[in-house]
Amino acid sequence: MSTRSKPSPPLAAHRPGFNLVELLMSMALATIMFMAITTLFVRQNELMQEQNELIVLNREARFGLDHLRTDLTSLGSNTTPNSTADPTVCTKPAAQLRALTVNTTDGYVAATALNPNVVPTSLTLFGSLDIKTRYRTAAIEGSVVTLYDDGNLPATQAAWDEVFATDRYVRISGADGQQMFFAILSGNQGSKTVTVSGTIPRVATGNNCGYTGLGINYNVDVQNFVRYRVVGDVRPGAPLDKTGKALQSLLVRERMQTDATTVRNQLVLVENAVDLQIYDIGFDIDRTQDKVKLSVLRLADDVFLPGGGGALGNQTATAMPEALRFLTVKLSVRTTWPRKQLVHRPREVVWQPLQTWLLPDENDGSHPVISVASRVAFPTLVSRNL
Secondary structure, eight states: OOOOOOOOOOOGGGSSSOOHHHHHHHHHHHHHHHHHHHHHHHHHHHHHHHHHHHHHHHHHHHHHHHHHHHHHHTTTTTSOSBTTTOTTEEEOOSSOOBSEEEESSSOOOSSTTTSOSOOOOEEEEEESSSOOOEEEEEEEETTEEEEOOSSOSOSSHHHHHHHTOTTOEEEEEOTTSOEEEEEEEEEETTTTEEEESSOOOBOBTTBOOSBOTTOOSOEEEEEEEEEEEEEEOOSTTOOBOTTSOBSOEEEEEEEEOTTSSSEEEEEEEEETEEEEEEEEEEEESOTTSSSOOEEEEEEGGGTSOTTSOSTTSSOTTTOOGGGEEEEEEEEEEEOSSOEETOOOOOOSSTTSOOOEEOOTTOOSEEEEEEEEEEEEEOHHHHHHOO
């Protein structure tokens, strides 16, 4: 009986599949593609985070700038732009009251050696900046003003003390257009009275300044000083350099005492604010003519001179805020974290745009800086035209 041999199976070399070299090459290509996709994803995520940070930064900067612009726009409303030059201020206060005073010496700059030519400007404002309500008098006698209770007076002693605080002034004005300013000493909610520093004059023979009769139905406005400036962040936990100086700076709104130099309290508006500038400052230099004659000064250094002189300085002889017609204010803010491989470009002159910010021990990048600016006009100062 014959036997037939079974056909042998095909050789392994002819079976479909990958050899070891092909498998290794495929794994290498897949790894490279995966790494490329991962790198792209990480970079896109970093870019999104950077863009989100810039969006938030822009929003915070605009919030601070809008706050300042609102206060600036109200300057001169129901107050005096310059108590020394204003003929309607019939009792001149001991300290000159100015709608706006600038200073280029009391701003804070972190890491000044790394960030040259940064000179933040402080702006001190005066007027009805916190209390907008106008009150009426029921009587005036000596240094005591009694207010008419029309339902708008503070209802508790605590609320009364907050409105008629000792860091504020009362402005008393009548139908004749004259106005008087007195620092507040105390107040009493029960008797609806405010006691001021000094005796309020009464109109008499040879003296046309003051109130008449019992002092009924005069306007009373509560006014105070407010200062905007860049300060170092000294709050607990804030970053410091090796010498103990603040590495972070803030834009703050400071409520000042009646001397306009002592701080009563401080409100933080913007974190990581690095510069506050004013420029293109317009004055009406000849207010005796119907036609406006403008003089535009370029920088804060042109209106605040060494020693405090200048048109917006703190010296009585030279200050002329009543002639101010417009200015541009600019706020610059840096990011919290540095951006890798971003080359730092120090500012070469004070008017140059601020692009980056650098802190000590940051060798692989710098902080992007964004700036927001706004032109502010002063319509009330124009209408007063002192």
